[in-house]
Amino acid sequence: MTTPTPWNPQDAEVQRDQRAAYDALRERCPLAHSQAHQTSVLRHAEVMQVLLDHATFSSAVSAHPAVPNGYDQPQHTAYRRALDPFFAPERMARFEPVCRALCAATVQEALALGGALEVMQEFALPFAVRVQSAFLGWPTLLQDELLQWLRRSQQATRSGERAQTAAVAQEFEDLVARVCQARRGAPPTQDVSCELMHTQVDGRPLDLRELASVLRNWTVGEVGTIAASIGILLHWLASHPDWQQRLRGEPALLALAIDEILRIDGPLVANRRITTRATELGGCPLPAGERISINWIAANRDPRVFGDADAFRIDRDPELNLLYGAGIHVCPGAPLARLELRILMEEVLARTTRITLDTSHAPTRAVAPDAGWATLRLTLA
Template sequence: MTSPVEPDWDPRAAEVQRDPQAATDALREHCPVAYSNLLHWSLLRHADVLRVLHDPATFSSVVSQHVAVPNGMDPPQHTAYRRAIEPYFSPERVAAFEPQCRAIARGLVDALPQGAAFDCIAQLALPFAVQVQCAFLGWTEEDYAALSEWTHANHAATLAQERTLLADLAIQFQSIVTRQLARRRAPGADVNDITASLMREQVNGVPLTDAEIASILRNWTVGEIGSIAASVGILCDWLAQHAPVQAQLRGRPETIPPAVEEILRLRGPLATNRRVATCPVDIGGRHLPAGARVTLHWTAANRDPQAFEDALEYRPERSQEANLLWGAGIHVCPGAPLARMELRVLLEELLALGVVLAPVPGQAPEPAVHPASGWACVPLRLAKPV
């Protein structure tokens, strides 16, 4: 009988929640493969995370009885579904969507109060993430409210780990998707958007089921909304704290893309990802039994000095080849081109206002609680340039 593993750390501890980056940075240096009752085996070094990402045979993505399409699949099943969805994020599709994305960004940016304090998450990041995702999928403005409400409820249930409520919310999301599919199947419906196209998709010659479509859309929606909203909050807070960089980007908007990659390397929008060991394996000086649950810590890996020179310094000119912001291996984020465009466009519109993003004196950002990343609240103001 295997004896229980003594925890090396507590991810829910107050000091970890106050500054998760500093906590995992310290843990990475003295215990790079750390066990906890909450996250089981946490991998914090870049090399160890990269090894897992490139070895799906040993570290499986099938971590739940509820299969996520295609993120929760392994080859060869994953390969077939991945091949079907990748064209939805082609350069042509992303470029075609950019004007609509820019219009959404401009409308939200123009509505921000100038001079007065506002919460960047509630008034910009989340509305932008929800609206661009609905627009990309071909959902209407009427769907914004329902999806926003569901996103807030799902986020709260995830933080509280309320399993029963999460199961109910999964059913609710299925209902949201069912309404979308029924709208497009109605007699006389003439809809040719991303959602309608997905309904015609086949994998290995077999049409996608409604459950598979719902899983794909949930993956796109929950993942995209959460990561885009977190990214916007991180970027805006960071630029407000670094006025010279903000001024440089305003004067040279062509430098926004590498700045986005580097800022989000330093403080990532995604906290963790899961795998399961399919066999006994040694990694980072620890022995993991078959069936061990493994947690990959993206930001800790992206701040590893063994992978990045002066890892904690902002250096947008550095090569981003090792940056795990969008993952790596067979599960590298297929929506990365869309996300990059959305973040670039939002910053272009925000920086073109002619005002300066500034912190609110006496009001500090509120860190998001695991499993979320980034900020839960970011008080900012739009000030006149000095």
């Protein structure tokens, strides 16, 4: 038996480059322990064990509703049965023209302003809010309010103050209540938000807290990872001009390329689990009630599975890529995220001749709970 490697997420090394720190940590031990993150699972094999053994590693880690993936069976199954149709292929095909028009307009706006961007705040985050709002059928004024709320939420999360985080959570529930009130009596076909209000689970409609949880997941959760993904993708394209040109000429390769780029540099740090009974993982004993953190970035760079993990290879087995998770809790919004990222990159590449980094402003890495880039300046031309 072994014990998890102790580590401190606040160490300067981790703050400077969490991706490199996770790589080093993973090679020392499959598990690591910190006061903040409890037990982090770092290697691909152990992460898969956690994902597939949902009886031992429960997803019910929060006292608040987290619909759907914060539940175990049978509740999880009932919620997924009700919500997965929102991301069915025919729904994605219906949303694609709306998404493409928004992507094209976003790129054209950036070019009209000269193409010099601070990507994260001026391009990635506003686009992510707009496209998720468009999917839900939310008006422009509500998009602006959501963007402002997201920035307050990020500040509250970083503060570590429970009163502050509780206050911004209540703000979001109030926003959802206003969205629902405005749609009372509207037909379910008006927009996705209306349809969601008419969606039933086990023969009953979702209550306000469940609606708030779903909409928070579809906005806050998606916006953060979509924005991080956009920054990672644009930085990679700017850093690899040969592939940038090849993907302009062969856009059919984009879907595979995007998933591989985001395997190398992940947009989401971790998800949580809790043990339901005493168990063993990676040769380490774990008691019942142990808090687990699945480190997606470390697992997706595990050289035991991805030889030469930093190398970009679109011929890798896509089933091994944990970008959207695996098992019954695989990300339900993966089809939407893939659609949005692919179309945005298609429009960026089609409407530019080059994407270059601004060498006068070195990019800075995000720190957990964020991933990717905190600041990134580049030029679209």
